[in-house]
Amino acid sequence: xxxxLQLIFYKGWFSGMATIRSVAKLAGVSxxxxxxxxxxxxxxxxxxxxxxxxxxxxxxxxxxxxxxxLNNKKTNTIGLILPDITNPFFPExxxxxxxxMQIYGYTVVLCNSDGSVEKEQEYIDILKxxxxxxxxxxxxxxxxxxxxxxxxxxxxxxxxxxxxKIPSVEGGNYEGAKLATEFLLxxxxxxxxxxxxxxxxxxxxxxxxxxxxxxxxxxxxxxNLIVAADYDIKKATKVTFELLERDSSIDGIFAGNDxxxxxxxxxxxxxxxxxxxxxxxxxxxxxxxxxMIYPELTTIAQPIYDMGAIAARILVKLIEEVPLESTHxxxxxxxxxxxxxxxxxx
Amino acid sequence: xxxxLQLIFYKGWFSGMATIRSVAKLAGVSxxxxxxxxxxxxxxxxxxxxxxxxxxxxxxxxxxxxxxxLNNKKTNTIGLILPDITNPFFPExxxxxxxxMQIYGYTVVLCNSDGSVEKEQEYIDILKxxxxxxxxxxxxxxxxxxxxxxxxxxxxxxxxxxxxKIPSVEGGNYEGAKLATEFLLxxxxxxxxxxxxxxxxxxxxxxxxxxxxxxxxxxxxxxNLIVAADYDIKKATKVTFELLERDSSIDGIFAGNDxxxxxxxxxxxxxxxxxxxxxxxxxxxxxxxxxMIYPELTTIAQPIYDMGAIAARILVKLIEEVPLESTHxxxxxxxxxxxxxxxxxx
DNA sequence: CTGTTAGCGCGTTCAA
DNA sequence: TTGAACGCGCTAACAG
Numbered sequence: 001x002x003x004x005l006q007l008i009f010y011k012g013w014f015s016g017m018a019t020i021r022s023v024a025k026l027a028g029v030s031x032x033x034x035x036x037x038x039x040x041x042x043x044x045x046x047x048x049x050x051x052x053x054x055x056x057x058x059x060x061x062x063x064x065x066x067x068x069x070l071n072n073k074k075t076n077t078i079g080l081i082l083p084d085i086t087n088p089f090f091p092e093x094x095x096x097x098x099x100x101m102q103i104y105g106y107t108v109v110l111c112n113s114d115g116s117v118e119k120e121q122e123y124i125d126i127l128k129x130x131x132x133x134x135x136x137x138x139x140x141x142x143x144x145x146x147x148x149x150x151x152x153x154x155x156x157x158x159x160x161x162x163x164x165k166i167p168s169v170e171g172g173n174y175e176g177a178k179l180a181t182e183f184l185l186x187x188x189x190x191x192x193x194x195x196x197x198x199x200x201x202x203x204x205x206x207x208x209x210x211x212x213x214x215x216x217x218x219x220x221x222x223x224n225l226i227v228a229a230d231y232d233i234k235k236a237t238k239v240t241f242e243l244l245e246r247d248s249s250i251d252g253i254f255a256g257n258d259x260x261x262x263x264x265x266x267x268x269x270x271x272x273x274x275x276x277x278x279x280x281x282x283x284x285x286x287x288x289x290x291x292m293i294y295p296e297l298t299t300i301a302q303p304i305y306d307m308g309a310i311a312a313r314i315l316v317k318l319i320e321e322v323p324l325e326s327t328h329x330x331x332x333x334x335x336x337x338x339x340x341x342x343x344x345x346x
Numbered sequence: 347x348x349x350x351l352q353l354i355f356y357k358g359w360f361s362g363m364a365t366i367r368s369v370a371k372l373a374g375v376s377x378x379x380x381x382x383x384x385x386x387x388x389x390x391x392x393x394x395x396x397x398x399x400x401x402x403x404x405x406x407x408x409x410x411x412x413x414x415x416l417n418n419k420k421t422n423t424i425g426l427i428l429p430d431i432t433n434p435f436f437p438e439x440x441x442x443x444x445x446x447m448q449i450y451g452y453t454v455v456l457c458n459s460d461g462s463v464e465k466e467q468e469y470i471d472i473l474k475x476x477x478x479x480x481x482x483x484x485x486x487x488x489x490x491x492x493x494x495x496x497x498x499x500x501x502x503x504x505x506x507x508x509x510x511k512i513p514s515v516e517g518g519n520y521e522g523a524k525l526a527t528e529f530l531l532x533x534x535x536x537x538x539x540x541x542x543x544x545x546x547x548x549x550x551x552x553x554x555x556x557x558x559x560x561x562x563x564x565x566x567x568x569x570n571l572i573v574a575a576d577y578d579i580k581k582a583t584k585v586t587f588e589l590l591e592r593d594s595s596i597d598g599i600f601a602g603n604d605x606x607x608x609x610x611x612x613x614x615x616x617x618x619x620x621x622x623x624x625x626x627x628x629x630x631x632x633x634x635x636x637x638m639i640y641p642e643l644t645t646i647a648q649p650i651y652d653m654g655a656i657a658a659r660i661l662v663k664l665i666e667e668v669p670l671e672s673t674h675x676x677x678x679x680x681x682x683x684x685x686x687x688x689x690x691x692x
Numbered sequence: 693c694t695g696t697t698a699g700c701g702c703g704t705t706c707a708a
Numbered sequence: 709t710t711g712a713a714c715g716c717g718c719t720a721a722c723a724g
Binding site: 029030031032033036042043044045048067069070071072073 | 693694697699700701702
């Protein structure tokens with residue numbers, strides 16, 4: 001007894017797209033002429049143009065970008081390499097980039113690297129093979145070097161490498177961290193802890209340093225209050241919970257990013273403490289998620305969408321060889337006071 | 347007085363990739379031979395193969411996928427059209443698709459349609475021009491028809507259209523909605539409201555219908571308790587707040603998706619009511635966000651990652667012309683009980 | 693103003 | 709087992 005099952009085959013009956021040649025034949029002209037009207041290049045008689053246009057419409061013809069790319073060396077496609085699109089910070093960036101690229105006629109290929117050097121390298125190789133016109137990458141690794149940059153336009157975003165020549169876009173991490181810490185101080189917090197991002201990521205280090213510098217200046221820095229949570233929400237909940245158990249004097253937390261702040265919030269509430277009455281929490285990034293939760297998260301907001309949009313515009317300039325006015329862009333961050341911090345006692 | 351500013355030019359000094367021809371020359375063979383070793387096709391002497399391999403390595407040669415695509419008619423690229431990557435539901439889908447496609451050697455182009463027919467059409471046209479091998483789309487519109495499907499492989503995901511032939515992947519919306527409503531009932535809720543998604547989106551209608559059918563069967567259906575919140579978090583907060591003002595008897599809310607549930611949670615807390623003591627809330631989707639917040643959201647979880655992964659595998663089969671065992675895939679949903687609903691009183 | 697032709701880089705006959 | 713030649717669809721150079 002054998003069970004037979006119905007298999008479904010995909011059969012496209014599509015005969016294939018019209019080519020420039022078929023258009024030429026139908027219009028009774030040469031392919032060169034068709035190409036001319038297509039690209040608005042060179043002279044072409046108004047009448048013949050009409051004939052060509054008519055043929056194009058009749059055949060429903062659209063030029064093959066692949067064929068075009070072969071001699072152009074231009075695919076109108078760019079690669080976007082992100083650690084993980086699932087991390088709420090990145091979709092906003094991706095959206096901005098896609099929006100801008102769409103305007104300039106580029107298409108964007110999405111790559112998730114998980115921050116792994118191998119994956120990044122792999123993607124870069126594939127992208128190069130595909131004649132991608134440029135790359136936007138958010139990375140903390142060193143796959144991006146001067147040599148690669150000389151082969152293909154690249155701009156680094158948010159997480160970047162040290163290189164004079166390679167354009168970068170980022171927020172004011174150090175400044176923002178100072179702002180956050182000072183704000184917490186100004187609302188009366190005495191014992192401020194810091195949830196730190198990965199030591200390998202530069203912006204995480206910068207944010208920590210801003211925190212440290214402010215507290216040192218006030219003479220109230222305590223190294224024990226810095227704990228690593230690796231930009232991870234679950235880890236943030238865990239370490240915050242532990243921190244609260246071992247030190248009941250903490251009355252403020254500056255998280256290196258919003259995700260960790262949200263994780264911390266959970267730990268605090270699980271602990272039966274109130275926000276902001278018992279403990280104030282401030283995050284960093286300004287992701288949309290921050291105002292979805294309750295209480296709404298106070299944070300240092302980066303102009304995330306703008307960061308993506310600017311990176312995209314820079315890449316387009318690089319590709320189209322229009323000169324840049326500056327290579328490194330540090331965007332202003334802004335304190336967004338919401339409900340997880342106490343009011344200023346004025 | 348004119349201010350001069352330093353302009354930065356991008357100058358790639360890259361001489362261009364090695365071609366199959368240069369490899370052939372270096373190896374002292376013909377391009378055909380190089381092509382053979384490249385694609386492991388036909389016979390080639392072991393010795394000549396070695397020479398070729400050596401030349402390839404020496405020149406750091408990788409074949410141009412563009413050129414290859416020109417006669418293949420295959421780009422190893424697929425298009426992914428989503429309403430908005432910024433909506434927390436979609437990154438998980440996108441991630442799954444990218445992961446699977448990566449394994450099969452495809453690259454994915456990301457497109458945000460905002461659910462607009464025009465944008466979808468525009469993207470589809472571009473994708474076709476680029477010789478994309480296939481498309482995965484989440485849409486409620488009717489740009490996807492049988493004719494388009496006969497030109498290019500397509501699979502619809504989550505939000506889909508009515509077509510026998512076009513493969514689809516979705517969760518059990520109706521069943522899940524019944525599950526949610528029954529669960530709320532079983533925990534003792536008497537007056538259950540429903541936050542509905544857009545009337546134009548089929549899964550929103552199905553979820554509403556599941557809710558209605560359960561309540562009608564129990565004889566306690568009240569049409570006034572259905573309010574439209576369009577899958578939008580802010581609107582959900584707003585309408586829930588209003589709902590609570592005009593009807594204080596409500597003790598349970600079934601939101602058509604998690605986003606709206608989270609929005610409702612905020613309204614409830616702003617209202618000074620407690621969750622789940624005063625009001626239970628259950629969502630739908632099972633997005634990661636649901637367990638990030640406090641209290642953690644009870645929800646009907648769809649296997650989001652699997653949905654993406656399955657859609658991707660189906661598309662690959664379509665493209666590579668391996669037969670499908672079935673075209674329409676409805677995946678099981680599951681009640682995930684967390685903290686926004688009361689415990690079963692057993 | 694328009695047509696012919698030669699690539700772009702690769703795969704694929706068809707002979708040798 | 710190998711190579712020469714053609715074609716994929718389009719653009720650019722060069723004649724006419």
